[in-house]
Amino acid sequence: MQADRGPLFRHRLRIRLLTGSVLAAWALSSLALAQTPSRPTSPPAVDLPVDAVYLEADQATRQGNVITATGERDRVYARFQNRSMRGRAVTYDIGQGVGVADGEVELTDPDGNVVHASHLELDSDLKAGVAVDLATRLTNGASLMAATAVRRSENVNELNYALFTPCPVCDAEGHPKEPSLSIQAEKVVQDEALRAVLYRNAVFKIGGVPVFWTPYFAHPDPTVDRASGFLVPITNYDQGRGVSIETPYLRVISPSEDWLISPQFNTGVVPFLNLQWRRRFSNGTILARTGYTYAQNFGDFDLDGDGSAESNVDFGDKTSRSYVLSWGRFDPAGPWRWGFTAERTSDKTLFDRYDVIDPYQDNGLYYGDQRRLISQLYAERQTARSYLSVAAFSFQSLRVARFNDVTPALNVFENDGSLPLVAPLIDGRWEPEQAVLGGRLRLRGSAVSLYRDDYVGSPVLRPQVVPRGATLGLPGVDSRRVTAQIDWRRSLTSAAGIRYEPFIDGRIDVYSVADLPPVLGLADETITRERATIGLDVSYPLIRHLGNGADLIVEPLGQISLSNAPDVDARIPVEDSETLELDESSLFRIDRFPGHDLLEGGFRFTAGVRSTLRWDSNRSASLFVGRSMRDADQIAFGIPIPDAPTKIYDPTGVGSQTSDWVVQASFQPSDRIRGWGHATVDGSGNIRRAETAVDGRWGRRNLATLSYIVDRSNPLTGPNNRNYEFVQLAGQQFVHRNWGVTVAGIADLERNLITRSEVGLLFDDDCFRVEVGYRRDNTRVRPTGPSDGVYVRLNLATFGGSGYGSNGLR
Template structure:
């Protein structure tokens, strides 16, 4: 029990009272204690509260106390205050009286009441009823547990669930500065009358005046918002204004309807000046062992954008009003036991609907598999996981919203990636198992996978090998279907010598069986069955070394190497490459047995991989780390070469145009350079690059984060890909710089900037510059933005943006 700091220990009079009739013993300079008569032996004593007092007990500290019947009166002298604790609440005041029989407490002079939830009430006079609620309070002020404050000249408890405050002010902002002195809150609501309705869990205002920095800016005769202690409540959320070249001015007005503690609806119509409204809905439901969420939107409108490529002011395609909608739903279920499952259902009627209506966060990872940026995935899956085993069974379909061939003159005529060229996967099975104990002193792991993929449309490289890509028109060719079953056994044992050298011998054996159908008819092949095996043996070696440079600094050097030998990988040209089209060589993947992420491509032959990591650490976690590594093989592997992509229109293919996207086709792989640094607690960064034998950077990414002052911060990132050496419309090389940051110039005022520059196209794809105000409870941004991404059918979009986030009331987002 913390004592009032202004109450000297030598003058404090401790009083412990147990409710009920009791004998009273008084001592002029001692302490007073009253004990209740012992309860009947047959009734167990009541459990003590969090303060150690039983439900009928009262604890007081005072300079003087008297008792008349059931009425206890305590007082303090000078600036001291009486402290009373009862029923998990505390009360401080210059004078306190408590009626043991009625359970009513009255207090005056610097009253401070703290309830069991942590909310605090201040007043000059206060009366508490038997329910420990403020019956009447003069000069009332309360601070909620979330920091919000409510003040009034008088407060009266009208009924069990209704409190009325007169001439009141509410603010979610701090009312004291860092030194404890009073300050004007950033945002406040002043009203003639405020009613706190506990049944509605809302605060209602009459003649409300909204103030910003103490200046009145808005008036409403009636206003309401949820009680600050309520986590969720039905009502309007903060509106979301925006501007777009195609929609004009837009205002999204979200309304949250809370059905229960585990279920709610969000109704959020987007009202536009130039096009029809878009109705957005979201439903969420939490079960005892799962969650379901569904977002959808609907409008009936023409497709708007730039569809005039020849400049005659006439759209080059028919434009008519249609039903347009989207669905983004997911569910996860995790009952007790090893099994769990879920689903996602993601579809949109238009390839550009999300862009035209600025739908927030449409691409999310909500399932076992992720659809990637600008791809929607609908899936169903189940999983079973124990300490030693894992099994998953899934099926999914993909809708692509990616631009395959951009139209510079008319972005509305962009050619998108065809959904028919993407596979339907059913089923996809993955399984792993490990025995409980070591096998031959090491860890044994068994894996098994099976997958079936079906396509409606033909796709060339990199799915098909150059040897079987037809040399004529691809018009009308069927999509290649494939099925695969794979089994793998891996054994690995870790050993460390006395000198500190770490040895990890390993052995890996794998077998694949493929069934492929609908290969190009010109090959004269029917349904093909292909089997292959591969065995690998090798050892990983590392020798970590550490040297103390000073009492607060050390240097760690870790050279590492891998030697492995495999049988012929048998890269049969008839096997489609579905799961190994992309490979990112980094410090972790460089030393894997299978460096490709999937099963369709695999390495063989004799390979030697070497690398070293150096780490300098000093002063409590500050460090710089650098890794450099490379792999070599006994012979080149032309099976890793793929044809250069061509536009998705019927045209002859030139298989002779090959390149190596993996960096593993030659006898020496790309160099892998990777590092991180955090020279202070205000700066951190990391970088990664793959460099070919000629010293040219194939891929690289660098990012640096920094912050200074209390709230100033910035992030800069750079990414480049030069893996495709052939120019053309499908050249996928890119180079981007991204910057975001905020700098406060005067007090809570500052500027915020965000920008993405496409250095390959020499254009700023996205940019924002805004004026910023931010304090502990209020953030406001007003600025200018421009969107110049190639996917937008309306072309570049620019205009003013407004973002607002208010403590307690929420922000322009959900």
């Protein structure tokens, strides 16, 4: 059969070709052509078979096994193997399975990566190819350009006179611009098997200016989530350690496992090695961090005993110093899941001395607070109607119990033996599927055992059982508790819109307390107490439309409850109810205390009003004011004043007949400004506790956050006073294009001292962010005393970051 050597059609054509043996048999018979309109058409909705090619062109001719398609007005469109290609001229050799495209060529792969070229050749299985004037933009934003490119095999691409940049090469209007960061090289080899890009004679440029040259360089393939190699180093200067450089190296073992080896080299002290291991399993994850050095302590220390500390002194014996921070979470099929944390350090100030990144994290079922580490093992079972948890945990404290006036290196830390070992802690609840008396019924159960090595007085022990005089050598109090609770609640709404919620609550606690102070004549005690409560919640939301899309919502709230007299037995240690956060959410709870050790009873009336103003789509302001009243004072909530142990004060704010006022507000006048505030105010109008914060944004990237917190609950001043008042500021302001300044600081208004401050120069664009600045640390925990230093924070697109923000203010 003689091949047709003339034009097939002079209008736009759609051709579907089958490659391989099917294509050969089909091509020898005839070509099925369908005329289409002159305007470009969309490709078929149905995916093509693996061995098929789809062509769209203004003209197509065939000579032997070679099919040529050209586009005069619109480029030729071809689709094959989930790829699409456009070009002014496309030639396809049926026999050899080779395609050639010329003129404004554009090839898109299944992942959305686009290759541009003036000339492109590909074989049928895409294992080899050639491109001239190559330019490609990957889906992650990186760009790669080369004079010529050759696909040597299925896994190896070779580029000559190439340029790679992870930064945008066009501005917002689409005009070309010099990338902020780029690598130019004589030759670049992309090895997909190694998952790496290799460079020869590489020149690094910042803003188009050459800053570094190396004969060889490599980095992970940009399409790879992670690969072995060095990460961006972390550099800073600290008076205690000197110049410090941390060089993280990531070693990828498998898609589900890797190691991070991060030694810290210091000019003033010996190196410190940080390690991290991560492993993901089919139903869970484990992460383990550790650090180690063999060194003396260092910091400010009074060597000659003159009452003045010399700075940056090595003291003590050389010994092993290390930490472990690990966690694991497993969620197998079914209602059960379990996990653990393991957190310990050999030195109370190790994290501060070596600036360990983010040592205080919340990774388990229960959380340690700032400067307390927690090790735990837990299991949970949860269904739609039930929940059960079983856990055991212990603490290590890094808190300062008494500050030293001469040097922080001699601070006295909280004794770990004063913190309890909790084993076990069991908590469960269950709700029947059907309503009970038209309402929701819930059954709860809880049990806990706590063990202490060392004696702790107030506020764990009530004032009545705190012995007067010396307590050295007294044993720690052990306690066990079992609680059963039932509560029922129903919601009703009247025709006028008033919502009524009657509720009933019943609770039984059984305590077993051992090792109470023997000087009081107390032995091991078993205490049982019961409480029954009946009450009603009432609310009446009112709304008024103010016009122009604004709404005002006012919702009065009220609660009345009656319980039997509370049995706050002085022999029961207060372990889980020491801190009461009195706010809008807790004010109307039956049990406003967290935990179980303290409870309320008697007759109580609580009232408040919540007002919300909303206008436009994202602007609002709200205010809540509320207070609670009871039939009699609860003197059992009081504890001794730290500086006057014979006097009692109420830190809770709910022990008097009238509680503290609760004031809570939030506002968002625009999508660039938002703020909130919370305060408790006593009956005399004095603020006991308050916290507020405002976030603001202006321009495209300028922002600032200002926060304030104060605690005036302790009525007397003195060395043991725990009142505090802080202001914290953090912000960034761009001055010229991508250049700006950053500031951050914490001011201790109680001591009239700026405890930590930072000021830096910032460059930030779509490609990378670098911040260089000065930092001063005046915290009394840091063993080196006040410290000045220089920090460098760097984040690079594609290459990773240096942990920007890891040294942020806390």
